[in-house]
Amino acid sequence: xxxxxxxxxxxxxxxxxxxxxxxxxxxxxxxxxxxxxxxxxxxxxxxxxxxxxxxxxxxxxxxxxxxxxxxxxxxxxxxxxxxxxxxxxxxxxxxxxxxxxxxxxxxxxxxxxxxxxxxxxxxxxxxxxxxxxxxxxxxxxxxxxxxxxxxxxxxxxxxxxxxxxxxxxxxxxxxxxxxxxxxxxxxxxxxxxxxxxxxxxxxxxxxxxxxxxxxxxxxxxxxxxxxxxxxxxxxxxxxxxxxxxxxxxxxxxxxxxxxxxxxxxxxxxxxxxxxxxxxxxxxxxxxxxxxxxxxxxxxxxxxxxxxxxxxxxxxxxxxxxxxxxxxxxxxxxxxxxxxxxxxxxxxxxxxxxxxxxxxxxxxxxxxxxxxxxxxxx
Amino acid sequence: xxxxxxxxxxxxxxxxxxxxxxxxxxxxxxxxxxxxxxxxxxxxxxxxxxxxxxxxxxxxxxxxxxxxxxxxxxxxxxxxxxxxxxxxxxxxxxxxxxxxxxxxxxxxxxxxxxxxxxxxxxxxxxxxxxxxxxxxxxxxxxxxxxxxxxxxxxxxxxxxxxxxxxxxxxxxxxxxxxxxxxxxxxxxxxxxxxxxxxxxxxxxxxxxxxxxxxxxxxxxxxxxxxxxxxxxxxxxxxxxxxxxxxxxxxxxxxxxxxxxxxxxxxxxxxxxxxxxxxxxxxxxxxxxxxxxxxxxxxxxxxxxxxxxxxxxxxxxxxxxxxxxxxxxxxxxxxxxxxxxxxxxxxxxxxxxxxxxxxxxxxxxxxxxxxxxxxxxxxxxxxxxxxxxxxxxxxxxxxxxxxxxxxxxxxxxxxxxxxxxxxxxxxxxxxxxxxxxxxxxxxxxxxxxxx
Numbered sequence: 001x002x003x004x005x006x007x008x009x010x011x012x013x014x015x016x017x018x019x020x021x022x023x024x025x026x027x028x029x030x031x032x033x034x035x036x037x038x039x040x041x042x043x044x045x046x047x048x049x050x051x052x053x054x055x056x057x058x059x060x061x062x063x064x065x066x067x068x069x070x071x072x073x074x075x076x077x078x079x080x081x082x083x084x085x086x087x088x089x090x091x092x093x094x095x096x097x098x099x100x101x102x103x104x105x106x107x108x109x110x111x112x113x114x115x116x117x118x119x120x121x122x123x124x125x126x127x128x129x130x131x132x133x134x135x136x137x138x139x140x141x142x143x144x145x146x147x148x149x150x151x152x153x154x155x156x157x158x159x160x161x162x163x164x165x166x167x168x169x170x171x172x173x174x175x176x177x178x179x180x181x182x183x184x185x186x187x188x189x190x191x192x193x194x195x196x197x198x199x200x201x202x203x204x205x206x207x208x209x210x211x212x213x214x215x216x217x218x219x220x221x222x223x224x225x226x227x228x229x230x231x232x233x234x235x236x237x238x239x240x241x242x243x244x245x246x247x248x249x250x251x252x253x254x255x256x257x258x259x260x261x262x263x264x265x266x267x268x269x270x271x272x273x274x275x276x277x278x279x280x281x282x283x284x285x286x287x288x289x290x291x292x293x294x295x296x297x298x299x300x301x302x303x304x305x306x307x308x309x310x311x312x313x314x315x316x317x318x319x320x321x322x323x324x325x326x327x328x329x330x331x332x333x334x335x336x337x338x339x340x341x342x343x344x345x346x347x348x349x350x351x352x353x354x355x356x357x358x359x360x361x362x363x364x365x366x367x368x369x370x371x372x373x374x375x376x377x
Numbered sequence: 378x379x380x381x382x383x384x385x386x387x388x389x390x391x392x393x394x395x396x397x398x399x400x401x402x403x404x405x406x407x408x409x410x411x412x413x414x415x416x417x418x419x420x421x422x423x424x425x426x427x428x429x430x431x432x433x434x435x436x437x438x439x440x441x442x443x444x445x446x447x448x449x450x451x452x453x454x455x456x457x458x459x460x461x462x463x464x465x466x467x468x469x470x471x472x473x474x475x476x477x478x479x480x481x482x483x484x485x486x487x488x489x490x491x492x493x494x495x496x497x498x499x500x501x502x503x504x505x506x507x508x509x510x511x512x513x514x515x516x517x518x519x520x521x522x523x524x525x526x527x528x529x530x531x532x533x534x535x536x537x538x539x540x541x542x543x544x545x546x547x548x549x550x551x552x553x554x555x556x557x558x559x560x561x562x563x564x565x566x567x568x569x570x571x572x573x574x575x576x577x578x579x580x581x582x583x584x585x586x587x588x589x590x591x592x593x594x595x596x597x598x599x600x601x602x603x604x605x606x607x608x609x610x611x612x613x614x615x616x617x618x619x620x621x622x623x624x625x626x627x628x629x630x631x632x633x634x635x636x637x638x639x640x641x642x643x644x645x646x647x648x649x650x651x652x653x654x655x656x657x658x659x660x661x662x663x664x665x666x667x668x669x670x671x672x673x674x675x676x677x678x679x680x681x682x683x684x685x686x687x688x689x690x691x692x693x694x695x696x697x698x699x700x701x702x703x704x705x706x707x708x709x710x711x712x713x714x715x716x717x718x719x720x721x722x723x724x725x726x727x728x729x730x731x732x733x734x735x736x737x738x739x740x741x742x743x744x745x746x747x748x749x750x751x752x753x754x755x756x757x758x759x760x761x762x763x764x765x766x767x768x769x770x771x772x773x774x775x776x777x778x779x780x781x782x783x784x785x786x787x788x789x790x791x792x793x794x795x796x797x798x799x800x801x802x803x804x805x806x807x808x809x810x811x812x813x814x815x816x817x818x819x820x821x822x823x824x825x826x827x
Contacts, residue, residue: 050699051713053799055785056706056727056734057387057543063740063792115740157741157793262746315746315759366777367615367754372627 066260067116070305073251074123077301080244085131085183086191089240095135096167097122099142107151117156121145124164124305127241128298128345129171132183134198137175141167161352162312165345172345182237184212212237215296216341219288231295241305242298252304261308264317268324269303269331270294276332287336299331302344312352319355319362326351378581379620380606385751385786387543387609387707389582393666393673394546399554401677402690404451404482408474408681409461409718410436415510416517417443424472428455432482433656436472439505445518446508447472450659450679452480462714464703464723471718474681487655492565497523500569507657508721509648513537513548513612513641514704516722519648522638523569529633531570535621536563536577538586538642539605539612542705545725547662548643550675552579552586555646556593558653562645563600565652570638576601577642578621580611609707610784614639616753628780629816643724658721665691669698669728678719685715687726700734702727707785740793748787748797754780758787758797765800770808774815778804 081089100122104113112118122142129138145167153159172179183193214237215226230236232245241248256263277293293299307313307327314323327347334343413419420437424430430449437447453476461471489507492500505520525531536559540548552559563575579587581604590602605611605620614632617639618624624635632639647658659680666673671692678687684701688694694701702709703723719726748758756777764773781801788798 048699049701049711049713049715050731050734051711052700052734053796053802054702054704054706054708054710054783055789055798056700056702056709056711056729057789058736058794059385059387059790059792061790061792062737062794063743066743066745066792117743155741157743259747310743310745313744315744315749315757317746317750363757364749364755366628366756366780368626368628368630368780369777371625372629375627 064115066310067120069258069260070255071116071119071123073255074120074127074305077127077241077244077247077251078123080247081127081131081240082189084185085240086186086189086193088131088183088186088191088193088196091135091192091196092129092131092133092138092240093123093126095138096126096129096142096145099139099144100125100146100167101142103143103146103151107147109155112156115156117150118146121150121163121167124241124301125167127301127305128164128168128239130179130182130239131186132181132193132195133171133175133178134202135196136198136200137171137178141171144170157311159311160355161349162306162309165306165349165352168345169349182212182214182217182239184237214238214242214341215292216335219292219296220335220341226292226296228291228295231292239298241301245295245300248300248304252308255304255308261304261310262313262317262320264320265308265313265324266303268321269299269307269328272325272328273299273332276329280332280336293332293335297335297342298344302331302348303327306344307348307351312355314355314358314362316359316362316364318364319358322358322362323351323355326354378604378606379578380608381611381616381619381753383751383753383755383786384608384610384616385789386607387789389607390543391546391549391582393544394664394675395549395583397546397550397673397675399550399662399675399677402679402682402687404476404679405682405686406476406478407456407683407686408450408453408476408679409683409716410447410450410472410474410681411461411463411469411718411720412437412447412471413463413469414447414516414680414720414722415445416515417441417445417521419470420444420447422458422470422472424455424458426455426457429453430455430474431485432480433485433488433659435506435508435657436474439508439518442505442524443518443521444505445510445520446506446657447680448508448657448659449474450681451476451482453477462717464710464712464717464720466710466713472681488657489651489655492652497569497571500565504569504648504651507651509644509651509658510721511641512643512647512661512722512724514708514722514724516720519640519644522633522640523566525570525633525638530636531572531633531638532574532636533622533638534563534566534570534572534575535617535632535637535639536575536642536645537612537614537617537639538577538579538583538590539617540583541580541607541609541611541613542707542709542724543609544666544727545664545705546666546675547664547724548641549583549586550664551643551646551662552583553589556586556589558646558649559590559642560593560595560598560600561653562647562649564595564598565648566638566640566645567598572638574599574601576603576621578603578605578611578617580605580607582607609786610753610782612641613753613782613784615782628777661719661721661723663687663719663723664725664727666725667698667702667728667730668733669695669700669730670726671695678723680721681718683716683718684712684726687719688715688728694728695730697730697732698728699731700729702729706733707789708783737794739795742791742793742795745792747790747792751786751790753784753786754782756781758801761804762787762795762797762800765797765804770804771811773801773804774808774811778808781805
């Protein structure tokens, strides 16, 4: 008998809550004029209700939007680079990006090309390379950056080191000559350096390239300064993306305004570099001063686009300050006392390794836990 | 202007209803009045099938102190007392009433006693008997906050008029249209608590409410009205106390611990109303809004009215409506069943369309840190999310999962659309037992240490 009752109950339960739909247009609610075609229309096509836990709304930002905006801000920088180095710049960038995309497509998760992160890696890697590098090397670097810099860790969000910089570190270790051969600025935008076209696995040995020292190289090995205005505009020797300081700053400011990068990181890096080099310059005037250190080499590109890579930088704001100051100090140390002219890449990679630790120690205390502890004591 | 750290800025979307005066909805033909509409023990049914009830009759008796009574919102006949779809998604014991179509639903002798001359204890008892609960959503019985344990010292009442959830305007309209009621409710609460100071916190996007309240403060009461920065979740108790008083509630403690009682302005007005009219809490102001409803409104709805009846009164849903939410879109519950009733704690019915709720594909966490910047209680949602994915709930508790109030800010900002808050809700319900046991152990441990 009890089974019978439950059955009946259940039947009614199904039936009754539906009643408003069946009787729509006839209830007392109708008295207020809610009936008519509107109600009937609703009734005929009662929408299917959709269930999900709260929150039910979402901010318009998304990871692909962030990534593609970063790509968009790279376009003017690429343009300037092409202006200075000719078509070679585009070829090198395309090769590095192609390498990155190909590996992402074949070994990465399905559809992961759409998030835009592989394009960023490829372009950023390309921007750290000299314009005359053989294209196959750039391609290999892009492939390495994604394969060993990102996918091997588990894909997007999992890597410890900035993939583009890891790719560059690999190239620098494998092909030190090609990575430090800085061709002279192009005379026309159609310029293609002969060394670009070296056959795969061959060095561009036989091709003659007119080279030009980088400002950092001049400073380090020949104790020769470079005009600051030239540095700011970018018509000096160097890798593709390290020659347009002001433009990089403008693009970075836009990204920071959109909250697509943490402004604390570049500000911390610049402040640390400026303060440290100014101090050293004051102690020993033969060392270069703060303006030169800020504008030369890959500092701008590194501070704005590499160090701020969300995946490989701290999540806390305090951590971001520490991270940036660390990069700034190490950069100056490498530049002045290391065997290399440039130190941005290694300083960022080094600080990347510290990020998990920095995050751990800078995690804010949970709301009210300090008060609770104080009371317990 | 008072504020707290972190938080998010969802679109306010209040213009749909913020200037619409409160209207009364006609009585529906059927009421489904659940015996559990509040935090704490469900009420015990006092009626049975076939009983005749008048408007305001008690149909469920509070069981114990942390419980509240429920009443018939209209005269009619009890069809049955049985399981019925509850807005929380479950089936709950419910008094189902066929509303008498010819009854005038008019006034009858007062049920709630006159306020004048009552002792604090009598006020507390009357409020419990009148079934007043927090109308801000959580539905915590209102009288409990008025009877703090003897070892706590309360010196201020904070009236929460933030209404920080997008879309909702019921508190806003209450403050604009019934500011005296808010003050009267505060007077009663101050009397019950023996407190002589109150602050009303209102988000600055409601200047008309601030003005209405300021211009009606009774001369003999110390009531201060403060504007608050428009930021979500400004209306969370702990944020409110931080914003208005700079008092930080210790983790795991209640506002009482820092000498304050926080009550939502709607509930305060309800306390005033029950003493004013003599009727228990049988109706409430509900904001019916969202892109999926044809005629948004601020309505006085009898408690127990089914969702479908309310929506029908508001012109019905648009064809692209996809989700019915009780409460605001940040913390509200999606409703599976249009036959489920409006409760005392239902601040609004927000009908969202596919466009409003569109979620993009979930991607990997890119460690952007926005969730950390959003979390008002300084948790690390990204890390908690990783633990939740792996089912490592114990470790989540160590990372203070219990301090998470499920405000949804982290999910709202996550650019990878990771359902953080949603996973935390699940983790919290999975670990509730563990937590309870830990809490039971804690006082004894503290006692041993002392």
